[in-house]
Amino acid sequence: MVLKKFVESLSDKYSNSYTEGFTYSSDYELIIKLILSPRALEHKIEFLGNLIVSSYKDYKSLAMAPLDDIEEIIRPVGFFNQKAIRLKRAAFYISNTLDNKIPNTTYELMKIPGIGVKSARKYLSLRLNAEEIIIDTHFKRVLKRLNFISSNSKNSEIENWFKGLISQNIHSRSSNLISYFGKKICLNKKPKCEFCQYKRFCNFFSSVHNR
Numbered sequence: 480m481v482l483k484k485f486v487e488s489l490s491d492k493y494s495n496s497y498t499e500g501f502t503y504s505s506d507y508e509l510i511i512k513l514i515l516s517p518r519a520l521e522h523k524i525e526f527l528g529n530l531i532v533s534s535y536k537d538y539k540s541l542a543m544a545p546l547d548d549i550e551e552i553i554r555p556v557g558f559f560n561q562k563a564i565r566l567k568r569a570a571f572y573i574s575n576t577l578d579n580k581i582p583n584t585t586y587e588l589m590k591i592p593g594i595g596v597k598s599a600r601k602y603l604s605l606r607l608n609a610e611e612i613i614i615d616t617h618f619k620r621v622l623k624r625l626n627f628i629s630s631n632s633k634n635s636e637i638e639n640w641f642k643g644l645i646s647q648n649i650h651s652r653s654s655n656l657i658s659y660f661g662k663k664i665c666l667n668k669k670p671k672c673e674f675c676q677y678k679r680f681c682n683f684f685s686s687v688h689n690r
């Protein structure tokens with residue numbers, strides 16, 4: 480299977496059901512949900528992000544909030560204490576240093592506490608329609624299982640390989656579709672192989688079924 484065909488096939492199958500996993504109606508809400516998102520389930524990001532937005536109306540009020548209160552709100556999410564610190568620091572940095580204006584480059588976005596390269600690219604893709612390759616754990620798992628990349632491939636290598644095979648104007652959508660497939664079907668612990676049409680290309684499936 481070639482990558483382009485795989486992406487086209489995902490697009491045919493999931494273009495109607497595909498979502499970003501959480502909603503947002505402002506930069507503020509998106510930044511909060513991006514900070515909450517590492518290793519978190521989508522419904523928790525959505526619910527707890529909404530609770531933060533309704534509890535603190537802007538960056539300034541979030542920056543001024545007691546850390547204990549933020550922790551209490553987001554306690555159900557993994558690494559809640561680290562994420563509470565990041566939320567508070569990010570809100571302080573955005574309100575004080577950035578004067579509430581979110582930058583439009585990966586480099587500048589990554590200066591915001593809690594925003595790494597993946598979140599920065601996600602932000603640019605969602606808010607500015609930039610074409611970004613968003614490499615997350617789901618994206619890599621799917622590509623490894625389907626033998627597109629090896630288990631020790633570095634992100635920079637994956638990115639260059641991806642750029643060489645997929646048109647730039649569909650980078651965001653293509654990488655998000657692969658990640659979506661990883662979240663919905665090719666799950667980490669119990670992949671739903673019975674619903675998967677790519678079994679014959681899959682290392683994982685053949686290793687489990689040829690034992």
Ligand code: SF4
Nearest residue numbers: 665670672675681684
């Ligand atoms: S066969 Fe199973 S493990 Fe392999 S790609 Fe499909 S869902 Fe993932």
